[in-house]
Amino acid sequence: MFVNFRRIRKCQCVQLMTTCLVLSVMMVCWEQLDNSVVSHVKSYSYRYLVNRFTYINKSLTIPREQARSFSNFRYLLDHPKKCVGKDVLLLLFVKTSPENIERRNAIRSTWGNETYIQNALGVTVKVVFALGAPQTRKGEPSWSKRSGIGFQEQLIHEDSRHGDLVQQDFLDSFHNLTLKLIMQFHWMHNRCAHARFLMTADDDIFVHMPNLVNYLQEMSSRGVTDFWIGRVHRGAPPIRSKDSKYFVSFEMYQWLSYPDYTAGAGYVVSSDVADKIYQATLTLNASLYIDDVFMGICANAVGVSPQEHVYFSGEGKAPYHLCIYDQMMTSHGHVEDIYDLWKAATHPQVKQTTSGLIGRLYCTAVKMSLLCKPYYFNTYPCKAAFV
Numbered sequence: 001m002f003v004n005f006r007r008i009r010k011c012q013c014v015q016l017m018t019t020c021l022v023l024s025v026m027m028v029c030w031e032q033l034d035n036s037v038v039s040h041v042k043s044y045s046y047r048y049l050v051n052r053f054t055y056i057n058k059s060l061t062i063p064r065e066q067a068r069s070f071s072n073f074r075y076l077l078d079h080p081k082k083c084v085g086k087d088v089l090l091l092l093f094v095k096t097s098p099e100n101i102e103r104r105n106a107i108r109s110t111w112g113n114e115t116y117i118q119n120a121l122g123v124t125v126k127v128v129f130a131l132g133a134p135q136t137r138k139g140e141p142s143w144s145k146r147s148g149i150g151f152q153e154q155l156i157h158e159d160s161r162h163g164d165l166v167q168q169d170f171l172d173s174f175h176n177l178t179l180k181l182i183m184q185f186h187w188m189h190n191r192c193a194h195a196r197f198l199m200t201a202d203d204d205i206f207v208h209m210p211n212l213v214n215y216l217q218e219m220s221s222r223g224v225t226d227f228w229i230g231r232v233h234r235g236a237p238p239i240r241s242k243d244s245k246y247f248v249s250f251e252m253y254q255w256l257s258y259p260d261y262t263a264g265a266g267y268v269v270s271s272d273v274a275d276k277i278y279q280a281t282l283t284l285n286a287s288l289y290i291d292d293v294f295m296g297i298c299a300n301a302v303g304v305s306p307q308e309h310v311y312f313s314g315e316g317k318a319p320y321h322l323c324i325y326d327q328m329m330t331s332h333g334h335v336e337d338i339y340d341l342w343k344a345a346t347h348p349q350v351k352q353t354t355s356g357l358i359g360r361l362y363c364t365a366v367k368m369s370l371l372c373k374p375y376y377f378n379t380y381p382c383k384a385a386f387v
């Protein structure tokens with residue numbers, strides 16, 4: 001009896017300890033889940049209740065002389081004549097860093113090849129790389145040490161071959177991305193104001209240039225204004241966790257959610273919007289270093305809101321398939337595969353396979369199977385299968 005009792009107690013003890021362990025693990029996880037769910041629910045409802053954000057504009061407006069400190073950096077590399085005398089459909093800025101020369105070369109010989117675009121598509125697109133100053137000493141990569149010339153000299157050399165680098169004298173770093181954004185809008189205002197559209201893109205995205213050009217030509221012939229298109233983030237909350245790359249302090253941004261904005265990986269604005277954004281940068285405090293969010297704040301200040309295009313991908317990578325190539329605009333996260341993807345996506349076979357009634361039916365079925373998954377899968381949304 002006594003022995004039995006002790007056994008039971010031992011068993012219960014183990015049971016109790018296991019229960020405690022499971023509960024505490026659950027609580028730790030729940031807290032994380034809860035934090036992000038609650039903050040998204042809060043910010044999302046906040047966005048729909050408040051919706052206007054006019055006070056953001058008011059509280060971030062600073063005197064022009066002070067706002068100038070975010071834009072009056074000296075140009076280290078510049079091409080004032082780039083757009084002169086040309087009917088430019090699209091000015092396309094690729095945000096890049098000094099060390100990413102391979103990515104720039106890949107873009108130059110695939111989707112960003114201006115000669116190809118001019119010859120094959122019959123329009124003028126200017127592809128320009130936006131960058132800041134390289135870190136001296138510490139961040140120098142091995143190749144520049146090996147060859148014995150400095151980083152900036154390498155860039156000057158690269159620019160003399162291709163003539164497509166635009167660089168200002170601020171340190172090229174993640175926390176200076178907003179300065180890079182401002183540089184792009186100021187450069188367009190001063191050097192290429194007559195371009196009909198402005199696009200800004202990461203250097204690891206793939207742009208389906210023929211599809212994009214077709215689309216923009218159609219928009220241009222309709223004379224669109226107030227046009228801002230990409231993957232839209234609505235009611236996104238500022239991230240308050242200090243460990244995150246996207247951490248934003250209350251001093252920097254005190255509200256529960258950001259105004260709507262498009263993912264920085266790639267978006268397009270019409271020239272009237274570009275001009276309004278330029279005007280906004282002359283009076284806003286640009287210390288918020290998340291560049292796409294800052295773009296949202298500028299747009300909000302001038303009364304422009306973004307529109308969703310299902311084939312702009314944001315963070316996601318498109319599935320490899322002819323039926324996707326037929327409609328894709330941008331896809332994120334391509335470096336090594338960019339040459340193959342460019343070849344495959346622009347191959348005449350794409351149009352052959354996807355045209356006609358049979359082709360369209362086939363592609364709808366394929367796209368449904370690729371995009372409409374029951375679990376979360378970061379690429380184009382399910383509704384893209386039906387457009």
Ligand SMILES: *[C@@H]1O[C@H](CO)[C@@H](O)[C@H](O)[C@H]1NC(C)=O
Pocket residue numbers: 108109110113114115116119
């Ligand atoms: C760009 O395209 C043209 C014409 O299609 C081609 O001759 C040229 O080699 C390409 N440039 C690069 C850098 O691949």
Ligand SMILES: *[C@@H]1O[C@H](CO)[C@@H](O)[C@H](O)[C@H]1NC(C)=O
Pocket residue numbers: 169170171172173174175176
């Ligand atoms: C941004 O650039 C400025 C000017 O070069 C520099 O002083 C500053 O340290 C940079 N900020 C960051 C966070 O890299």
Ligand SMILES: *[C@@H]1O[C@H](CO)[C@@H](O)[C@H](O)[C@H]1NC(C)=O
Pocket residue numbers: 062066251252253285286287288
């Ligand atoms: C801009 O905002 C930052 C906080 O994010 C603040 O420290 C700074 O003083 C502001 N600049 C001006 C000129 O008000």
Ligand SMILES: *[C@@H]1O[C@H](CO)[C@@H](O)[C@H](O)[C@H]1NC(C)=O
Pocket residue numbers: 054057058061300301302303
């Ligand atoms: C934002 O502020 C500026 C200057 O204070 C003002 O001219 C503009 O109308 C404001 N924008 C909105 C949408 O309220």
